Amino acid sequence: MIREIRGRITGDVLSGERLERHTAYRVGGEAEILACARDSDEAARVYRYARRAGAPLTIIGGGTNVIAPDGGIAGIVLKLKSSTARVRFLDGGVWADAGVDVVDLAREAARKGFGGLVSIAGVPGTVGGAVLMNAKVVEQETAALIRRVAVVTGSGRRRVFRRSELAFAYRSSMFQQADWLILGAEFALTPVDPRDAVREIEAEWTRWRTNFPLDPPNAGSVFKRPPDDFAGRLVEEAGCKGLRVGGAEVSRRHANFIYNTGGATAGDILALIADVRRRVFEKSGVCLELEQIPLPSNR
Numbered sequence: 001m002i003r004e005i006r007g008r009i010t011g012d013v014l015s016g017e018r019l020e021r022h023t024a025y026r027v028g029g030e031a032e033i034l035a036c037a038r039d040s041d042e043a044a045r046v047y048r049y050a051r052r053a054g055a056p057l058t059i060i061g062g063g064t065n066v067i068a069p070d071g072g073i074a075g076i077v078l079k080l081k082s083s084t085a086r087v088r089f090l091d092g093g094v095w096a097d098a099g100v101d102v103v104d105l106a107r108e109a110a111r112k113g114f115g116g117l118v119s120i121a122g123v124p125g126t127v128g129g130a131v132l133m134n135a136k137v138v139e140q141e142t143a144a145l146i147r148r149v150a151v152v153t154g155s156g157r158r159r160v161f162r163r164s165e166l167a168f169a170y171r172s173s174m175f176q177q178a179d180w181l182i183l184g185a186e187f188a189l190t191p192v193d194p195r196d197a198v199r200e201i202e203a204e205w206t207r208w209r210t211n212f213p214l215d216p217p218n219a220g221s222v223f224k225r226p227p228d229d230f231a232g233r234l235v236e237e238a239g240c241k242g243l244r245v246g247g248a249e250v251s252r253r254h255a256n257f258i259y260n261t262g263g264a265t266a267g268d269i270l271a272l273i274a275d276v277r278r279r280v281f282e283k284s285g286v287c288l289e290l291e292q293i294p295l296p297s298n299r
Contacts, residue, residue: 001033001053001055001076002015002033004049004053005033005035005046005049005076008042008045008046008049009035009036009037009038009042009045009046010038010042011035011036011037011038011042011082012034012035012036013033013034013035013036014031014033014034014036015032015033015034016030016031016032017030017031017034018030018031018072019031019034019063019068019072019073019077020068022034022060022063022068022079023060023063023064023066023067023068023219024062024063024064024065024066024124024214024217024218024219024220025066025067025068025217025218025219025260025264025266025269026217026260026264027067027068027070027260027264027265027266027269028067028068028069028070028072028073028266028295029068029069029070029071029072029073029297030072030073031058031072031073031077032072032073032074032075032076032077033075033076033077034077034079035076035077035078035079036079036082037078037079037080037082037099038082038084038085039082039084039085039086039097039099040085040086040097040098040099040150040183040184043078043080043097043098043099043181043183044152044158044181044183046076046078047059047078047152047181048152048156050075050076050078051154051156052156055075055076056073056074056075056076056298057075057076057077057078058073058075058076058077058078058295058296058298059077059078059080059181060077060078060079060080060081060295061079061080061081061098061099061125061126061128061129061132062080062081062101062124062125062126062129063079063081064124064125064126064129064219064220065125065129065133065219065220065291065292065293066219066292066293066294066295067219067266067269067270067292067293067294067295068266068295069266069294069295069296069297070265070266070267071297072297073295073296073297073298074297074298075298078181080097080098080099080126080128081099081101081126082097082099085097085098085099085100085126086100086184087100087105087108089109089112089114090186092188092189092190093147093186093187093188093189094109094114094186094187094189095184095185095186096127096184096185096186096187097127097183097184098126098127098128098131098181098182098183098184098185099126099127099128100126100127100184101125101126102117102120102121102123102124102125102126102127102129102130102135103121103122103123103124103201103205105117105127105187106118106120106121106201107121107198107201107202109189109197110192110194110197110198110200110201111194111197111198112194113191113192113193113194113197114189114190114191114192114197115189115190115191115192115196115197115200116145116187116188116189116190117145117187117189117201118200118201118204119136119140119141119144119145120135120136120140120142120145121201121204121205121208122204122205122207122208122209122212123135123142124214124220127184127185128182128184128185130142131146131149131173131175131182131185132173132175132176132182133171133172133173133176133291134168134169134170134171134172134173135171136171141168141170142168143166143168143173145187145188146163146166146185146186146187146188147162147163147185147186147187147188148160148161148162148163148185148186149161149166149175149182149184149185149186150182150183150184150185151175151178151180151181151182151183152180152181152183153178153180154178154179154180158183170224170225171224171225171291211254212254212257216259216260216261216262217259217260218251218257218258218259218260219258219292220257220291220292221256221257221291221292222256222257222258222273222276222290222291222292223235223256223277223288223289223290223291224288224289224290224291226286226288226289229286230256231255231256231288232254232255232256233255234280234283234284234286234288235250235255235256235276235280235288236255237280237283237284238276238279238280238282238283238284239279239283240255240275240276240279240280241255243272243275243276243279244261244272245268245269245271245272245275246263246264246265246267246268246271247260247261247262247263247264247265247268248260248261248264248265248268248269248271248272249261249272250272250276258272258273266294270294273290276288
């Protein structure tokens, strides 16, 4: 399988690579095969090969919203995030491969005199992940910016969806229920003064990183916002700030964050999540819904 994949892509194809090196939480055992696609074309080749071969396939972007299992993942793990993923500016918009870093995209657009992406400029992930999760940093969701999304379906067919065909909801999209590969998306942009656009993007990035630092390692918001309330408020009210399991700890600053304080395992994080959900339910009667995605081991 490794030989077959290496014949299809120029990116790294690694055997027994530890996923802790590729996830924001810095946890996760070995991927049987980790295929690092350099762009959407290479990702599509790996995806189609895995489907034809009947091999287990797990897709990650930058590993920023996932919990990789301690036991590792069997089959192929396809990593989309890449510094060589492509960006193409169009008339009033931009097309970006799924593996493009969202912040890099916003910065490049700003330098070229295009605005409209400031609302996702703090998203610590890829375009594909932002589409999949309908990411939101300030008031505007990713869905509001999208013109089109391209995918490869389970049959290997490339398909493009227009905005009117897409079903988005809070922190979710139709793609979460489909076993498809997101290739990329087109975003609407507006012409602006490049200097103003760059300042706005950098201010948003600085604000986000100041309020929600990436160190200690974390994967952002753990729980979705419940109706008419805030997950962080409920977690704090239930007395969970500073709660620990092993090396995993509920942030004392942002109650809806869990930190890997050093040596945490995926098992620690999942056990802590379960404990927090139980305590919140007992206190408020609210069953918090998980925003992060625990990856199956397939073993």
